[in-house]
Amino acid sequence: MDIRTLRHLASPEGKALLREAESGFGVETEFALGSRLRRDHAPELVAAALTQVRLRRRATAKFHPADAARMFLTVDGYEQATRATVASHRARRLADRRPGGRLLDLCCGIGGDLIELARAGLTVTGVEMDELTAEAARLNIAALDLTGRAGVLTGDAARHDRSGYDAVVCDPARRTARGRIFDPDAYQPPWSFVLELLDGDACVKVAPGIPHDRVPAGAEAEWVSDNGEVKEAAIWSGELASGCRRRATVLRGGAGPGSVTAGPGSGTAGSSAAAHMATLTDADDPGDPRVHAPGRFLYEPDGAVIRAGLVTAVAAMTDGWLLDSSIAYVSADTHLSTPFARAYEVTEVLPYDVKALRRYVRAHDIGSLTIKKRGVEVTPEELRRSLRPKGSRTATLVVTRAGRRTIVLVATPL
Structure with a gap:
């Protein structure tokens, strides 16, 4: 087109x-x-x-259905656009820091972030190099009645004059014709430009797999998951950063476009039931976790928590420990409902032996079998075929490591 x-x-x-x-x-x-x-x-x-x-x-899987029905989309623009729930969370955080401010949205794409920034009461100028994509963003702003708050310019983000704006948002290209880009040095605009932005008040989207040591001193890295799926990471700098180094934000249930999402706290775990948002930072992490044999409960941390390196914070809040110092499972003897991890009750702890597991599956009449694994060379699909479940009951098997042993936890989701 x-x-x-x-x-x-x-x-x-x-x-x-x-x-x-x-x-x-x-x-x-x-x-x-x-x-x-x-x-x-x-x-x-x-x-x-x-x-x-x-x-x-x-x-409709990414935007509010009423918005999707009016938007103008390109294939690449849709694929690369920020999910509305995540964009809404970030826009509210920016609005909390710069209420009524004037923002610059570099590499704005078809306007996913632009829309939510405008809805949060900010005045936003988007810059997009691709002419077709920039035109789609303009049409989307008009279609959603946001022309009084937002505008789009066609141009090179790296050359645009950034003076006169209260903060800058940037979404560097992290995809080529061959697929996703994971190396920050291959971003467009380049990483040197990203670092230049992060010398001021900025929020730059990055790949969730960004190494922690690439986050500049004084900046904050935030990993965001939506309904259990890690969607992105962003680096906050200057007065937009909140004083922590690492943050995991968990969105549940969908705070739709235009909704008010609670802003991040002062470095302690917090949540907003109305906005379906919870956040955890390195200030909540005591480090130095205990490593112990499995207890009565198993916790599987959310992907954003794992990416942010805050598994030990989940261990602390559940009064738990790790099964292995290098594996992101937490065990405990108490059950705590938390948005930062999924909880299971452990009913059996078995050695990893395929023949013994097959006998267990047969003896317990298991037909529907969920197999999870972490830290071990096991392919769940192959193991399921080997166990040949044919019964009438359901079960979850968690294959993992405890020290030097490979174990299997029979677990019931809570």
């Missing part, structure tokens, strides 16, 4: 075509729908409209 076609889709005629394509999508076959629409519209416009309808339907 080119800019001319995108603008045509945003015209009254194009919007009418999109409504017609949407109403027929799933009712008629796509071939029949396309053939019918091409009687009155150019083939390239019909193809773009059908692609837009498909993308909008996919986008």
Whole structure:
């Protein structure tokens, strides 16, 4: 799709075509729908409209459905856009630090962050190098009635004048035609530019796997998960940082676009039931965990907690310990409901022996078997086939290491 076609889709005629394509999508076959629409519209416009309808339907998994139904999307723009729940959390945090401020959103893409920043009461200028993507962002701002708060310029983020703004947000490109980029030195704009931004008040999105030693002194790295899935990491600097070095933020249930998410605390674990947000920092981590044999309960820390290196903070809050100093499982004799880890009750501790496990599965009439593993050379799918579950009961097996031993915990999710 080119800019001319995108603008045509945003015209009254194009919007009418999109409504017609949407109403027929799933009712008629796509071939029949396309053939019918091409009687009155150019083939390239019909193809773009059908692609837009498909993308909008996919986008309901990332954006609020009411927004997705009005947005203009490109394939790459959709794939790289921030999920609305995560963007809303970050926008609220920025608004707490810079209420009513003027922000610069570099590498803004189709406007996922831009939208939430504007909704949080900030005045935002987006900069995007790709002309088609920048045009999609402009159309999205207009479609969501945010033109009074946001605007988009086409240009090179690294060359844009940053003076006059209260803070800068940047989302460097971390994807090429060959896939995701994990090396910060391969980001575009380059890591040297990222470090330049982080000398001031900035929030820069980075890959979740960024090594801790790449975070500049004085800055804060925050890992964010949404409903148990790690979505991204961001580095906060200057007055936007909160004084900690590492933070894990867990979003649950979905604080949708425009919702108010509780801001980060002063370095202690906190949560907001209304906003479905909980946050944990290195100030909550005593370090030096105990290592001990399995207790009555097992805790599987959230991915953001693991990425932030705060597994020992979960051990401290549950009065627990680690099964192995290098593995992210926590065990305890008490049960605590926490957003930072999933809890299981341990009913059996078995040695890792496939024949013995097969006998156990048969003796306990197990047919539905969930196998989890960490720190061991085990392939869950292959082990499941070897155990041949055929019974009527369900079970969860956790294969892990305790010291030099490989053990299997029979566990019940709580």
